[in-house]
Amino acid sequence: MSNKKFYFDQAVAQDCGLKEAVLYEYIRFWCEKNKKAGRNYNDGHHWTYGSANTLADQFPFFTPKQIWLGVRSLEKNGYIITGRFNKKNYDRTKWYRISDKKLVP
Numbered sequence: 001m002s003n004k005k006f007y008f009d010q011a012v013a014q015d016c017g018l019k020e021a022v023l024y025e026y027i028r029f030w031c032e033k034n035k036k037a038g039r040n041y042n043d044g045h046h047w048t049y050g051s052a053n054t055l056a057d058q059f060p061f062f063t064p065k066q067i068w069l070g071v072r073s074l075e076k077n078g079y080i081i082t083g084r085f086n087k088k089n090y091d092r093t094k095w096y097r098i099s100d101k102k103l104v105p
Contacts, residue, residue: 016077019062019070024079026058027096042085042095049085049095071096 008021009028016024030048034040040047052064052071059067071094074080083095 012074012079016073016079017070019066020074020077020079022059022062023055023067023070024074024098026055027074027080028098031097040085040095042083045081045097047083047085047095047097049093051093 006022006025008018008025010021012024013021027048031046034048035046040049052068055067056062056064062070071080071082075082078099081097081099083097084092085095086093
């Protein structure tokens, strides 16, 4: 068992739920890391990507379906934007970035 610590934004947790706040922080962290490294730049923003199954590996306490629902909730509530920037048309991996209007410092 690992000793990973997870952080989340209280405002997102209160607005959407704890699961969504944990996912939001993960997306925010990787978008910021990609920005510093100059990676995954599309449509004027830095993005991160991953399937629900891949994200479930990072969060063993969430099922892929819970992650999918959490991401959908974040998108519906305006916290994240999703897109597809895959090189292969058959690749259905979603890309995520933090929404400008809901940006939480």
